[in-house]
Amino acid sequence: MKGEVSGFDDHDSLDSDELFHVLSDSNRRTVLFHLRQHRVATLDELVDVLTAGSTEAPGADDRAHVNSSLLHSHLPLLEDRGLLTYDPDEQIAESISLHGRIGAWLDLAVRQQLRFERSLEEADRPDEGIAVLLVDDEPGLPETIGGYIERENDDIEVTTAASTLEAVSTLEEASFDCVVSDYQMPAISGLDFLKAVREQDAALPFIVFTAKGSERIASEAIATGVTDYVQKEPDPERFDVLVERIRRAVSRD
Secondary structure (H helix, E strand, C coil): CCCEECCCCCCCCEEHHHHHHHHCCHHHHHHHHHHHHHCEEEHHHHHHHHHCCCCCCCCHHHHHHHHHHHHHHHHHHHHHCCCEEEECCCCEEEECCCCHHHHHHHHHHHHHHHCHHHHHHHHCCCCCCEEEEEECCCCCHHHHHHHHHHHHCCCEEEEEECCHHHHHHHHHHCCCCEEEECCCCCCCCHHHHHHHHHHHCCCCCEEEEECCCCHHHHHHHHHHCCCEEEECCCCHHHHHHHHHHHHHHHHCC
16 A cells, blocks of 8 residues: 655655655755755755764764765765755755655654654653554644543553654654554555554554544454554543553553
């Protein structure tokens, strides 16, 4: 189930697999965000940007490594996908089309990076706690569900994401004991998101929580590798059922 992701302006649309691959690397995201803000950057400027986050002053070897990865990996890939152009003679990179859907996601990814250290601290939680990533695009719903679960369960901490793209970025910055995802969402469905998660972690519990219930969807979810499937209803009792399934999924070792 490899759907196309539209809205990339003047270059060919990237399908979901390509999108995850291109934007899964933090260095590529940083390069694209910098070019989105400034449009043009020299190779030296991009090296400076990528080494700026180091806790220690980067040495010559560090800069040489970043320079090499830009020239031989990141810039060619981004140019091939139509996201920038690079002039090797002038050593200048220029953005082409970083607006619309990809621009919004880049903003989101940078916000996630700024929260990186806080998420690391949160990851250092007591062993008995359960960290859940809840993904749902319905405005206000993930916060409502997450708030209820946390109020009723002192040992469960819920982090919300309003899209699969936000969820991917969140998973890069923090670890979770369970993922709960809606089924039908724009651009990338919950099951496409599951496929991406499974490529990185085959064992992470993944629960589909959706109002789009049917035998077909349930069987498709099971075939894709979900841990459990819960029918969504606007009723706190269903949230309690979800909590029971989360506990059961996390306890399976």
